[in-house]
Amino acid sequence: MIASPRRRTIGILDLVTKSARNSLYGRLMNANLASIMPQVLGVWCEEAGHRVRYVCYTGGEDPLAELPDDLDILFIGAFTQAAQLAYAISNLYRQRGTVTVLGGPHARCYPEDARQYFDYVLGFTDRAVVQEVLAECAPHRPEGRMVAAARQPAELPPLEARWKFVEAALRKAPTIKFVPMIGSLGCPYTCSFCIDSTVDYQPLGFEQVSADLAFLLTKVKHPIVGWHDPNFGVRFDDYMEAVERAVPPGRIRHIAESSLSLLSEPHLVRLRKNGFQAILPGIESWFDLGNKSKTRRTGLDKVQQVAEHVNLILRYVPYIQTNFVLGLDTDEGDEPFELTKRFLDLAPGAFPAYSLLSAFGRAAPLNLEYQRANRVVPFPFTFLNNNHAMNVRPKNYTWPAFYDRLVDLSRYSFSWRAIRRRLGATEGMIPKWMNVVRAMSSEGWGRISYHRTIRRLLDEDAGVRGFMQGETDRLPEFYSRRIEHDLGPLYRHLPAGAMMHDPNAYLKSTAESTVPIARPAPGRRAARPADHPREDATAILGPT
Numbered sequence: 246m247i248a249s250p251r252r253r254t255i256g257i258l259d260l261v262t263k264s265a266r267n268s269l270y271g272r273l274m275n276a277n278l279a280s281i282m283p284q285v286l287g288v289w290c291e292e293a294g295h296r297v298r299y300v301c302y303t304g305g306e307d308p309l310a311e312l313p314d315d316l317d318i319l320f321i322g323a324f325t326q327a328a329q330l331a332y333a334i335s336n337l338y339r340q341r342g343t344v345t346v347l348g349g350p351h352a353r354c355y356p357e358d359a360r361q362y363f364d365y366v367l368g369f370t371d372r373a374v375v376q377e378v379l380a381e382c383a384p385h386r387p388e389g390r391m392v393a394a395a396r397q398p399a400e401l402p403p404l405e406a407r408w409k410f411v412e413a414a415l416r417k418a419p420t421i422k423f424v425p426m427i428g429s430l431g432c433p434y435t436c437s438f439c440i441d442s443t444v445d446y447q448p449l450g451f452e453q454v455s456a457d458l459a460f461l462l463t464k465v466k467h468p469i470v471g472w473h474d475p476n477f478g479v480r481f482d483d484y485m486e487a488v489e490r491a492v493p494p495g496r497i498r499h500i501a502e503s504s505l506s507l508l509s510e511p512h513l514v515r516l517r518k519n520g521f522q523a524i525l526p527g528i529e530s531w532f533d534l535g536n537k538s539k540t541r542r543t544g545l546d547k548v549q550q551v552a553e554h555v556n557l558i559l560r561y562v563p564y565i566q567t568n569f570v571l572g573l574d575t576d577e578g579d580e581p582f583e584l585t586k587r588f589l590d591l592a593p594g595a596f597p598a599y600s601l602l603s604a605f606g607r608a609a610p611l612n613l614e615y616q617r618a619n620r621v622v623p624f625p626f627t628f629l630n631n632n633h634a635m636n637v638r639p640k641n642y643t644w645p646a647f648y649d650r651l652v653d654l655s656r657y658s659f660s661w662r663a664i665r666r667r668l669g670a671t672e673g674m675i676p677k678w679m680n681v682v683r684a685m686s687s688e689g690w691g692r693i694s695y696h697r698t699i700r701r702l703l704d705e706d707a708g709v710r711g712f713m714q715g716e717t718d719r720l721p722e723f724y725s726r727r728i729e730h731d732l733g734p735l736y737r738h739l740p741a742g743a744m745m746h747d748p749n750a751y752l753k754s755t756a757e758s759t760v761p762i763a764r765p766a767p768g769r770r771a772a773r774p775a776d777h778p779r780e781d782a783t784a785i786l787g788p789t
């Protein structure tokens with residue numbers, strides 16, 4: 246073990262959101278989106294003898310006010326939408342003499358860009374990687390040093406060890422509190438757009454899952470656990486036995502993401518018995534990715550089969566969110582959108598979450614194809630959250646045609662009629678009102694208003710039209726002004742050049758293989774893996 250020569254003052258900042266511009270839903274839920282890896286990092290650093298200050302930034306506070314000024318090293322964990330905020334904070338702390346490190350989804354997806362603004366950029370992260378960085382703890386400029394483990398390690402610190410960090414994050418959740426847990430990494434499926442499609446499925450020790458749940462019950466009488474597994478329940482029976490070993494029926498409520506193929510009726514019976522309250526399957530498309538819905542059907546056939554399955558799930562689990570990816574190359578004309586409306590008619594209890602097709606740098610091999618075809622639009626990272634921008638030019642639609650259908654579908658999905666039908670089709674106070682709040686907040690009406698603005702700008706603003714059609718890479722004022730607004734007082738710390746990035750860096754790196762990645766010497770004591778980097782802000786509510 247590389248012992249760090251001296252005790253360091255370490256800051257750990259988990260950027261759950263990109264700005265202080267919080268919707269009602271964000272104010273209620275952001276603290277429940279805290280990632281597990283920054284908390285794991287806190288455990289490793291304290292076990293190595295360092296002083297740790299952990300902050301989960303939820304948008305309602307000033308991140309700088311909660312972090313000491315005199316840090317030796319600052320670790321920032323961020324999804325891509327919070328990259329500009331991370332770059333500004335790193336720049337400010339580097340001017341104060343602090344060494345800065347970026348980890349998490351953005352670091353894994355855009356290392357070439359991030360290393361211009363951080364001293365270290367981490368890929369797969371384990372204890373050895375962290376100790377390597379802490380031991381050296383030196384500025385690396387103008388380009389940061391890339392450090393990564395060969396793969397995700399096999400186990401995690403116990404919940405008991407990271408409990409103080411869990412509590413610190415949940416203190417910021419005003420009403421509902423989700424305790425973040427994870428029992429497996431990677432996924433056996435290979436959805437072309439997903440960052441986990443290239444990570445081998447790996448359970449993290451079912452004894453540990455039982456021990457963590459038993460510990461949790463000593464802390465909270467009736468907790469809600471949010472499972473961060475990319476695809477919960479792959480080893481279903483082992484998982485349920487681990488839960489049943491530690492938890493008396495009805496003592497813990499669970500939320501998880503599982504593909505439809507894992508949600509058979511016998512499994513649903515057992516999920517209900519063990520208190521599963523919400524499930525978030527990925528349907529994604531009516532013309533693609535059928536394997537994870539266990540169907541070869543497409544089009545209306547798939548709609549009818551999946552709607553039946555979703556209604557079955559709602560007979561056992563009170564809350565369901567169904568994830569869709571809009572704009573895939575298999576989509577053409579009105580049909581994909583009309584079929585989704587048909588699905589909502591047949592399964593009114595489902596809350597639809599629409600992700601716009603997005604290429605997050607190195608997240609998925611498919612992104613190389615989009616880059617080779619020069620279809621990636623260089624939207625600044627702030628807008629890459631699957632909703633505020635679609636950075637892949639659609640194959641079968643013009644932008645106006647796509648946004649017309651997107652606005653139409655969103656209106657249909659969050660109309661008063663849909664809200665009433667969803668209210669009537671779900672049981673239980675919390676599921677009912679969660680759906681109403683989400684529909685009336687940033688995820689429903691907020692999105693409709695935003696998509697309508699983009700649609701209007703496509704007609705009225707030649708700069709926006711030209712930028713989205715690839716005729717110019719000059720960022721339209723509409724977007725630069727939003728970044729300035731989102732960053733607020735931190736905007737002046739955004740380094741020069743950090744507003745834009747090279748959308749084809751991944752492709753160029755494969756050709757040139759320019760990025761030297763340092764791997765700590767093998768054979769060190771087994772360390773813990775990086776958090777599950779779902780590249781969308783709603784950590785617990787991403788695609789599965």
Ligand code: SF4
Nearest residue numbers: 432434436439475789
């Ligand atoms: S989208 Fe879900 S099912 Fe598909 S690879 Fe990713 S985690 Fe697995």
